Amino acid sequence: SQQGEEDPQALSIQEGENATMNCSYKTSINNLQWYRQNSGRGLVHLILIRSNEREKHSGRLRVTLDTSKKSSSLLITASRAADTASYFCATDLYSGGGADGLTFGKGTHLIIQP
Amino acid sequence: EPEVTQTPSHQVTQMGQEVILRCVPISNHLYFYWYRQILGQKVEFLVSFYNNEISEKSEIFDDQFSVERPDGSNFTLKIRSTKLEDSAMYFCAYGRGTNQPQHFGDGTRLSIL
Numbered sequence: 001s002q003q004g005e006e007d008p009q010a011l012s013i014q015e016g017e018n019a020t021m022n023c024s025y026k027t028s029i030n031n032l033q034w035y036r037q038n039s040g041r042g043l044v045h046l047i048l049i050r051s052n053e054r055e056k057h058s059g060r061l062r063v064t065l066d067t068s069k070k071s072s073s074l075l076i077t078a079s080r081a082a083d084t085a086s087y088f089c090a091t092d093l094y095s096g097g098g099a100d101g102l103t104f105g106k107g108t109h110l111i112i113q114p
Numbered sequence: 115e116p117e118v119t120q121t122p123s124h125q126v127t128q129m130g131q132e133v134i135l136r137c138v139p140i141s142n143h144l145y146f147y148w149y150r151q152i153l154g155q156k157v158e159f160l161v162s163f164y165n166n167e168i169s170e171k172s173e174i175f176d177d178q179f180s181v182e183r184p185d186g187s188n189f190t191l192k193i194r195s196t197k198l199e200d201s202a203m204y205f206c207a208y209g210r211g212t213n214q215p216q217h218f219g220d221g222t223r224l225s226i227l
Contacts, residue, residue, distance in 0.1 A: 030213065031213050033215060035218075041220055042218035042219050042220040042221050043157065043205065043218040045215035045216065045217060048213070048215050088156075088157065092212075092213075100162065100212065101160075101161075101162050102147075102157075102159060102216060103159065104156045105156060106156045
């Protein structure tokens with residue numbers, strides 16, 4: 001797989017249920033970030049987890065990072081119709097310059113059924 | 115609302131023509147980025163810009179591409195001689211350095227005919 005691959009590619013759940021998306025990567029990272037993209041819009045930053053962190057929370061979002069398995073998961077609890085979007089993980093490989101480009105996965109398309 | 119404004123929102127250009135895509139950050143930031151997203155594909159990094167210089171660039175960012183910040187405010191991406199495969203959404207982003215999130219504009223949809 002390539003750097004930053006999410007699964008599943010698509011996920012459809014009922015409103016109120018929890019949604020879990022996974023991301024795997026291949027090389028060492030400095031940090032891993034999750035973004036949301038609504039159709040036709042730009043990416044919105046959700047959460048950043050550093051390589052020395054294992055879990056992070058933000059509101060209804062919970063992100064885990066397992067550097068030994070090179071994987072991360074994004075959990076959205078108590079989903080709402082407004083959570084319908086594509087979700088991407090992105091890795092920062094850290095070249096040391098500070099202006100590091102992110103490597104994105106193909107994303108998980110999440111549909112919340114009302 | 116995004117903290118960077120991209121113009122135009124949609125650009126239609128004949129193959130071989132030059133295009134300039136613009137990005138105007140609301141606040142004064144040091145780190146800028148351009149990404150592109152071909153329809154149905156993943157977002158791809160093109161180039162990063164720091165202190166008025168290119169900091170990092172990907173294999174996609176070849177000689178037909180250039181970036182500059184001509185007046186200390188606008189941040190531009192120029193594609194010199196467009197090809198059909200340049201059709202994509204182009205996103206500008208800004209950041210505050212290592213271990214900081216990047217904030218994206220809503221993009222410019224570039225259509226090459």
